[in-house]
Amino acid sequence: xxxxKDILGPIDQNEMIARYxxxxxxxxxSNSTVKGGAFEESRAGEYISxxxxxxxxxxxxxxxxxxxVARPAGKKLYGRATLKVAEAEDNKFSSFTEKxxxxxxxxxxxxxxxxxxxxxxxxxxxxxxxxxxxxxEPFVKSIVKHIAKxxxxxxxxxxxxxxxIAELCLHNTSIV
Numbered sequence: 336x337x338x339x340k341d342i343l344g345p346i347d348q349n350e351m352i353a354r355y356x357x358x359x360x361x362x363x364x365s366n367s368t369v370k371g372g373a374f375e376e377s378r379a380g381e382y383i384s385x386x387x388x389x390x391x392x393x394x395x396x397x398x399x400x401x402x403x404v405a406r407p408a409g410k411k412l413y414g415r416a417t418l419k420v421a422e423a424e425d426n427k428f429s430s431f432t433e434k435x436x437x438x439x440x441x442x443x444x445x446x447x448x449x450x451x452x453x454x455x456x457x458x459x460x461x462x463x464x465x466x467x468x469x470x471x472e473p474f475v476k477s478i479v480k481h482i483a484k485x486x487x488x489x490x491x492x493x494x495x496x497x498x499x500i501a502e503l504c505l506h507n508t509s510i511v
Contacts, residue, residue, distance in 0.1 A: 343387060343390065343458065343460075343464065343465070345458075346387070346420055346456050346457070346458055346467065347389075347420065348419070348420050348421040348424075349419055349420070349421065350387060350389050350419065350420045351387075351388050351389050351417050351418070351419060351420075352385040352386065352387055352388065352417070352418060352419075352420060352423065352456060352467060352469075353385060353386050353388045353396065353400070353415040353416065353417045353493075354369075354373060354374055354383070354384070354385050354386075354415065354416045354417075354486070354490070355386070355400040355404040355405065355412060355414075355415050356369060356373050356412070356413045356414045356415060356416060356492070357404070357405060357408060357410040357411065357412060357413065358410070358413065359413050360372070361373035361413075362413060362414065362492060367492050367494070368487070368490075368492055369414075369416040369487050369490050369492045370487055371480060371483035371484035371486070371487040372483065373416055373483070373487060373490075374416070374469075374482070374483035374486040374487055374490075375479055375480065375483045376479070381470060381471065381472070381474040382459075382468035382469060382470045382471075383468065383469040383471075383482070383483070383486070384466065384467075384468060385423075385456070385466075385467050385468070385469055386399055386400070386403075386404070386463075386465045386466060386467065387458065387465045387466075387467050388417070388465070391465070393499070394499065394502070394503075396415070397412075397495055397499050397503055398503065399463070399465055400412050400415060401503060403462065403463045403465075403466075412495070413494070414492055414493055414494040414495065415492075415493050416486075416487065416490035416491070416492055416493075417490060417491050417493055418486065418489045418490040418491065419489075420456045422486075422489035422490075423454065423456050423469050423486060423489070424454050424455055424456060425454070425485070425489070426449060426450065426452045426453065426454050427449055428449060428481070428485050430485055430488040430489060431484075431485065436449065439478075439481045442477050442481075443475050443477055443478055445473050445475055446473065446475075446478075451473070452471065452472070452473075452478070453470075453471060453472040454469065454470070454471045454482065455469070455470050455471075456468070456469050456470075457470055469482075469486070
């Protein structure tokens with residue numbers, strides 16, 4: 336994979352980000368879409384880990400998921416959910432019905448208006464240069480499922496092609 340230095344600048348609203356899917360239970364087999372659970376962080380934190388993929392080739396995108404996400408977790412890589420930064424940062428919950436918006440507001444007393452929710456994608460190249468976090472405030476545990484559901488509705492699920500699986504399996508990958 337290419338070095339990321341000097342390639343990645345500030346995050347752009349039209350930039351694509353990816354959340355790698357490490358379990359099949361987060362994939363709807365009926366229509367190959369991703370479930371909200373794919374965006375729920377498995378450890379406590381005020382962010383959702385994603386990767387910046389705009390500057391990568393398709394092969395490099397799968398290598399990134401294999402080398403920096405699946406292998407360290409000791410899990411298989413089933414695919415990735417991709418979306419634009421602008422879709423991730425949409426705090427209006429545009430994909431929600433009015434009833435779902437009302438439910439969100441009723442479940443979280445700290446929020447009286449959707450404008451009280453702050454969602455931002457921020458580069459965090461600590462673990463690898465392409466890493467970013469989707470941060471949100473207020474950090475209320477019950478808001479995570481709503482944000483994850485919103486992200487999943489905006490995301491496109493991408494499965495690895497047989498060619499990518501074969502090519503990357505030559506290197507003992509854990510891509511399914």
